[in-house]
Amino acid sequence: xxxxxxxxxxPTDESHHHASSRPRTPHSRNSRPQDSRSHGSRPQDSxxxxxxxxxxxxxxxxxxETAGCAGGADQAPTLSLMMQHVKECAGVARGVQRTMxxxxxxxxxxxxxxxxRMEKGLVEADGAWFAPAVDEWMDALAGGEARLSEExxxxxxxxxRETLSMRDAMLVSVLCPLTRRSMKxxxxxxxxxxxxxxxxxxxxxxxxxxxxFPDATRCATGLRLFSVVVEAVPRKDRAHPLACVAYICxxxxxxxxxxxxxxxxxxxxxxCSLASIILTAAEFNVLPAWADSAVxxxxxxxxx
Numbered sequence: 001x002x003x004x005x006x007x008x009x010x011p012t013d014e015s016h017h018h019a020s021s022r023p024r025t026p027h028s029r030n031s032r033p034q035d036s037r038s039h040g041s042r043p044q045d046s047x048x049x050x051x052x053x054x055x056x057x058x059x060x061x062x063x064x065e066t067a068g069c070a071g072g073a074d075q076a077p078t079l080s081l082m083m084q085h086v087k088e089c090a091g092v093a094r095g096v097q098r099t100m101x102x103x104x105x106x107x108x109x110x111x112x113x114x115x116x117r118m119e120k121g122l123v124e125a126d127g128a129w130f131a132p133a134v135d136e137w138m139d140a141l142a143g144g145e146a147r148l149s150e151e152x153x154x155x156x157x158x159x160x161r162e163t164l165s166m167r168d169a170m171l172v173s174v175l176c177p178l179t180r181r182s183m184k185x186x187x188x189x190x191x192x193x194x195x196x197x198x199x200x201x202x203x204x205x206x207x208x209x210x211x212x213f214p215d216a217t218r219c220a221t222g223l224r225l226f227s228v229v230v231e232a233v234p235r236k237d238r239a240h241p242l243a244c245v246a247y248i249c250x251x252x253x254x255x256x257x258x259x260x261x262x263x264x265x266x267x268x269x270x271x272c273s274l275a276s277i278i279l280t281a282a283e284f285n286v287l288p289a290w291a292d293s294a295v296x297x298x299x300x301x302x303x304x
Contacts, residue, residue: 099150099232101157106233109158117162127188129159130166134184137170137225144217146224153232160240165190168199171244174222175214175251176202206251210289214251223248239269246278253291258282 116125133152140146148156159166169187172178178186178198186195205212226248229241246262249255259282265275280286 101232103234106157109154110161113158113162123189130187138180141221144221148228157233167240172202208289213290219248239265239272243272243275250278251288255282
């Protein structure tokens with residue numbers, strides 16, 4: 001069992017107590033039973049799946065443009081760039097910041113963080129540890145420039161070995177706009193009632209509200225930021241940022257890319273439940289609510 005899987009339930013993971021935060025089969029397209037295979041026997045290449053999945057993802061993306069996703073047709077160039085960023089995050093990054101953290105530095109920082117948590121308590125220590133990284137992350141999302149300092153990357157990498165609250169805060173901030181205060185609270189105290197409401201509202205919109213659309217510009221920046229984290233950390237620490245990449249790809253309707261990234265995350269850490277959720281959603285063609293609704297509208301128009 002991985003270190004993270006021993007911790008408290010995660011708001012973005014399957015163990016979260018809000019049932020509406022899980023993928024639900026009513027939103028699936030051509031849902032089909034999957035083999036009851038272990039993650040160790042997953043297909044080596046997601047392209048080997050039936051072409052219907054790729055068609056579903058493409059139709060979802062096209063329907064998103066016509067339905068007003070990410071601003072409609074005016075944002076089409078951004079959607080094209082999104083695909084480039086997805087590939088960058090999958091391990092062939094070009095034109096993104098490359099900062100490589102070494103294992104001894106991460107290990108020392110993780111030990112320091114652990115000591116601070118024991119001394120100050122979880123909420124105070126986590127708040128102080130992640131605050132500078134939150135500020136940089138929020139600035140990057142607002143400015144559209146995917147750059148993080150080496151210190152912030154070190155704090156994210158080392159902190160994630162102790163708690164996944166910062167991972168969840170970074171992901172939710174890409175799915176929907178957050179204030180700095182809300183993101184810092186989510187990173188430091190995920191069980192606070194306001195943090196729980198922030199996560200619930202974000203995920204409820206993703207899974208249930210067809211009127212909640214992804215912001216392509218924000219998602220593109222978020223994907224590039226997560227790609228910076230993936231590039232910076234050793235392979236054993238890449239599962240969680242890759243799972244976030246998979247989540248954002250799924251949110252945009254790119255099921256093949258989502259499957260590929262979640263599959264790779266599970267190869268690194270079979271206990272990464274966030275990646276398991278997204279892989280299941282992608283394999284069963286479960287679409288976000290906006291894409292499911294948009295495909296229905298397009299199909300209805302085609303029949304007229």
